[in-house]
Amino acid sequence: MSMISEVGSSLRKYVFEKLSKTPGWKVLIMDDAATRVLSSCFKMQDITEYGVTLVESLNCKRQKLNMHAIYIMRPRRAEIELLLQDFPESNPTYSAAHVFFLSSCPNDLLNQIIASQAVRRIMNMIQLSVDFIPLESHLYSLEATESAQLYFLPSDIVHDKLSRIDQIAEQLASVCITLQEYPKICYQKTESNLELARLVQVKLDTYKSDNPILGQGSHKDQSLLLIVDRSLDPVTPLLHELTLQAMCYDLLTVEENTIEYSGNRKANVADGDALWKEFRHQHVADVTRALPQRVREFAESKKQFVEFEEANLDNVPSKEDTNKNTVDIRDLSDLIKRMPQYQTESASYAAAYHIVETCMATFKKGVDKLCEIEQVISLKRE
Known part of the structure; x- marks a missing residue:
């Protein structure tokens, strides 16, 4: 099993093959996170085979086109606002939208979409559970570059600590879901690790309630998710690695x-x-x-x-x-x-x-x- 092939397979099956049946050329619009995920698995010529003629950034100003738009992005407020701006009551940027979220969308943001003018143009809205970057066959990154602050600074000076840990938990859960694993979770005994482990378990339980086969399979043992932080080994980052x-x-x-x-x-x-x-x-x-x-x-x-x-x-x-x-x-x-x-x-x-x-x-x-x-x-x- 390869992380890159599993993510690529998920995107191919639930996005490109699904929409290849929709006639006409399409434009693919992604935020920065989705761009990095997609780039790890596909080349431009790979997605043109599925009717994608143009790839654009969600964060950039774009010209109006009479074609369907495929949106792949994180379900965050800033990204949702940009999506909704493309579909005002009249003269929308695209004729229709197919929206794919890298992870589960919070209820308040779903309600914002439902209450908007854009909902009439949205033909699909799907959770992909691929909110991580597959770097190698057995290596991935959450790109959680500020995680050290969450762990090692006092809680009273870390802005929005719980919601940021929740984001990491959502990403870890998406890794497990992509690999079809329902792991036993063990963690290094710290307050932040405990909260992270708890949130990952909640998210996996929620997904499994709708998808009971998660983690099951012939001759399949339960996997282990081990959560530790840098305090377990503070020396290694100070050494030159000679591999x-x-x-x-x-x-x-x-x-x-x-x-x-x-x-x-x-x-x-x-x-x-x-x-x-x-x-x-x-x-x-x-x-x-x-x-x-x-x-x-x-x-x-x-x-x-x-x-x-x-x-x-x-x-x-x-x-x-x-x-x-x-x-x-x-x-x-x-x-x-x-x-x-x-x-x-x-x-x-x-x-x-x-x-x-x-x-x-x-x-x-x-x-x-x-x-x-x-x-x-x-x-x-x-």
């Missing part, structure tokens, strides 16, 4: 799954890249030992490259001698470039080598010494 992906984010420029390395070079790394997926959470020392052997195996599987094997592969360390890594990365890069019929695999190996080389070059400019000091401090050694 490959973490080093890239620390030492290189990374934006939207694209890593910039060796000057102008860029590599797109995502779950679709099998080599990156395999190595990204391994310690960089293990990666530098394993990559040459992997290239050797890759080359040996392509029998037509005998000339290179005879000239260069003797320099690649064997499994028994991986510590003597004398291979020149440029030699291995040359091997990869000579395999045009395996362009995707070759590009993946080339990018991996250059990324590791750039990380290690930067690391040796002083970060290595800093890591030693961090270890001494974290272990309280003098």
Whole structure:
């Protein structure tokens, strides 16, 4: 099971496939949160197949179009106001609206929609339960960047603390619903964790009352949702993480799954890249030992490259001698470039080598010494 594929499947099934039966082109309108969710699962060409001809931001001024509009957004007051502004009593921005909320819509906002002129133009209003960003197959983010304030500042100086914890609970519940899990909830014993756990349980119970099969399935054990906060491990954020992906984010420029390395070079790394997926959470020392052997195996599987094997592969360390890594990365890069019929695999190996080389070059400019000091401090050694 992959977080990205599950979110993509939910959006495809309940939004795009459902509305593809509606004739004519459509405009897709999203708030910032929905844009990040959708971008993690789809490319523009993916959604044009379902009749979407234009994608626009809910927060920007838009021209009037005689077509149906698909709205995907969080059910918050500011976003609801923008939706309603598109459908005054006369001369609406679009001919009809199909509204999809990332999470459940509060009753007061539903009543506001029902009482508005826009209700006559709204053909669908559906809760999707995908209010989180799937980053990897087993990793997601709630983008709750201010959560530290909720946990570690006194309650009397934190504005609207309970409603903000409720928003996080709504997002966590949407993760469970997307994965079709009804977990047992355990939490680190603090006041905020207790409240968060309670709210998640309430939201899951409410959903399960309407969808009793939640969490059920053949050979399915009950899952566990473990809620902890940073006080459980305050040291880790102060240390440099030396797994490959973490080093890239620390030492290189990374934006939207694209890593910039060796000057102008860029590599797109995502779950679709099998080599990156395999190595990204391994310690960089293990990666530098394993990559040459992997290239050797890759080359040996392509029998037509005998000339290179005879000239260069003797320099690649064997499994028994991986510590003597004398291979020149440029030699291995040359091997990869000579395999045009395996362009995707070759590009993946080339990018991996250059990324590791750039990380290690930067690391040796002083970060290595800093890591030693961090270890001494974290272990309280003098």
